[in-house]
Amino acid sequence: MKIAGLRIAAAPLLLLTILGIATALRLHGIGFGLPALNDPDEPLFMMTAFEMLRNQSFNPGWFGHPGTTTLYCLALICLAVGGIGLATGRFADADAVAGALYADPGIVFLPGRLFIAACAIGCVYLTYRLGRRLGGARLGLTAAALLAVNAVHIEYSQIIRTDMQASLFMLLCALCAIDIARTGKRRAYLLAGICVGLATATKWPGAVIALSPVCAGLWRMAQDRSDATRQAGFLVLFGVTAAAALVVASPYLLLDYPTVLRNLAGEARPEHPGATGGGFFANLAWYVMHPLLTSMGAVGLALVAAGAVLAAWRGRLITFAVAPGFLLFLAIICLQALRWERWLVPLLPFLALLAAFALCGLADWLRRRMARPMPWIEAAAVLLLAIPMVHTALIEAHERTHDxxxxxxxxxxxxxxxxxxxxxxxxxxxxxxxxxxxxxxxxxxxxxxxxxxxxxxxxxxxxxxxxxxxxxxxxxxxxxxxxxxxxxxxxxxxxxxxxxxxxxxxxxxxxxxxxxxxxxxxxxxxxxxxxxxxxxxxxxxxxx
Known part of the structure; x- marks a missing residue:
């Protein structure tokens, strides 16, 4: 059986190939700089996680991102590294573990980076899942392939930060939003609420993905007015679940709220050396002309623009169930006083989906025009796009290892x-x-x-x-x-x-x-x- 020239039996093999390439690119040079710490924020996350273990407390004591889910995961990694070291005789006791970590941070920083890379590979897989739900395996594979070789996504797959894990939860929420639009079941609302709570506990702006399930629910209510009351109740349940999931994932947001307020005030800086923004349109232009143009190329950006138009015209699910949260996220980062390349990370899967939407639409148009099957056209187009993207990713990986x-x-x-x-x-x-x-x-x-x-x-x-x-x-x-x-x-x-x-x-x-x-x-x-x-x-x- 075929779907627009793609054999269904080949889809799992192609997906494994894409995930394999994504893994190889993210592991290549992942130990850059170690034991020196080139990224200024990596020590914040690892030291905070280590201090939770040393204090035997679940309170991170820092909530700037808020980063709670990431910090808990990193604490478990520190615990595993120390436990393995004690079990194998490498360390005599807990004090020896601490001494070794302060002498050579790479002992825990490398496993921490591997965890972030695993989250990134999960994002590539979820992008495939999203594409498959929106337009079939062909769309999913195309979007996953474009994300797998994106240089910006690869770079932040190798740095201990909250962006990649927040992106993972946002993608899961987008999948739930599609279920809401299609089925309107209570389970979809509950799962979406949990994902929003986890995304928010990881990175504050992740909360905006809540707009996707809300719009999906409203769209479903408009499609079936006889079920509007029940769907309205489910939307309320969604909001309650999201708030509860946030508190469960990060209880010290309430228990230690003075620290939360102090950290938020510290994060709200109007200026930063080398990262001071210039207003909404200036920031948007910077994101497009610098990190996006470098990592996707002019053709890739043109496909994103064409995909946005095509999705608005033909893609009801992506327009009403997926796009709202990601577009609001884009608006929020452009409105900030600062601009950082890493803030684009949660948007990259959505942009890959738009580019894939345009590429698959163009392939269908060519098939109709030529009146020929041409099953290879998507693969050839992705390969042509991917070669310069991989080249850029490898160059940047080389640059990171020569700091x-x-x-x-x-x-x-x-x-x-x-x-x-x-x-x-x-x-x-x-x-x-x-x-x-x-x-x-x-x-x-x-x-x-x-x-x-x-x-x-x-x-x-x-x-x-x-x-x-x-x-x-x-x-x-x-x-x-x-x-x-x-x-x-x-x-x-x-x-x-x-x-x-x-x-x-x-x-x-x-x-x-x-x-x-x-x-x-x-x-x-x-x-x-x-x-x-x-x-x-x-x-x-x-x-x-």
Missing amino acids: TRQMASAWVRVHVPAGSSILIEDAAFDLTSGPWRFLFPLGSAGCVDVRAALGGRIRYSKVEGLRASKPLVDLGHVDPALLPTCRADYAILSHYGRYRTDPHFRPEFEQYQRLIGGGKIVAIFQPVSGMSSGPVVHVVRTDR
């Missing part, structure tokens, strides 16, 4: 004399075993001795308190009165370059100038397109 911060570390090993003091702004755990004294800028504490802080098993809650809601932990945000504590023989500066070019942060730049004025820049490491990534790193020989 300017690791280049600076290599320079230090060769050129900095033993016994020298070094001020450093990134989490360079690849250097901490070397014969140098390291200082790290920590807000209201000034610059602290790295070995003393790690030896004392510094807690992230303390780091967050000393940070005082500043956008970055760097020299520019050290208490000016404590700037003398940051004087060292060398300074490895990862943020100096961005402050030089951002007029919003002139005071921070002047603070760098006060510390390193009179010093000599002895090395600069800049990212090179296609070869390396990371910030522009300045190595300064200070005059102290």
Whole structure:
């Protein structure tokens, strides 16, 4: 049996192939940077998860995303790593486990990244499920293939953050919304409510996916007015279930609400070095012309636009049951004061579906025009789209494994004399075993001795308190009165370059100038397109 030229028997094999490719691309280079921590937010999640275990508490003590479901999963990963280490004799006791983690974070960070990659592969599979429900196996396979090779999706499959897990719950909710539109059963409303609660407990903006089941329910009520009262009751049940699921998944949102309010205030920053937005339309243009154009290509974006038109014209289910939540999500991220590439992650499956919708529609039109079966046309089109997308993904993976911060570390090993003091702004755990004294800028504490802080098993809650809601932990945000504590023989500066070019942060730049004025820049490491990534790193020989 065939569906528009696709043999049903071949669909499972094609799906396994797509998932295999998705897995290979997400595992390729997944250990980048380790044991150094290049992403500034990864330590937040892992240290918070570890502190829950150390405190023997279910209270994460941080709710900025809120990130609760991710933090609980990461705590289980830490527990598993420690348990396996104790069982195999690698660690003598729990204190030895903690010491090993502070010496080499890669012990738990790599398993944490693998968990995020598994969530990403789940997103590829759920995209197939969505496409199959909306238009058959052909649409599902096409959408899954486009998502599998998307460079932005691959990049954030390898970083410990909440975006990918939130995307997973949002896709599950979209599947439930389709069931609501088709069947109107109570079970579909209940499952949708659970998914909304979990998505919200993972990342606050995930709550907007609730609009999809709501619109699906309203659409079903319009289609069958005799059943409107029952469907209205189910919508109320959906809302109650979503609220209950949120509280069950993250009970400390209520039990520790002062911390929630404080964290939300800290997250609501109007400016951030290198990420300050420019209003709705400027942000939308940035998302389209930078991360989306780079990862999907001009043809892919044209297919998304054509798919949106085609879906509005012919695709009732995708228009009424899937699109509302994702379109609201797009509107919300464009309205924010900041703009981040990673905020696109939950939208990528929906964009892949729109592109697949257009591609399959074009294939059908060509078949009618040519009056020939042409069963290969979708596969050929996907292959033509996928080749440059895979090329982009592999280049970016190569860049991530050749980071300017690791280049600076290599320079230090060769050129900095033993016994020298070094001020450093990134989490360079690849250097901490070397014969140098390291200082790290920590807000209201000034610059602290790295070995003393790690030896004392510094807690992230303390780091967050000393940070005082500043956008970055760097020299520019050290208490000016404590700037003398940051004087060292060398300074490895990862943020100096961005402050030089951002007029919003002139005071921070002047603070760098006060510390390193009179010093000599002895090395600069800049990212090179296609070869390396990371910030522009300045190595300064200070005059102290």
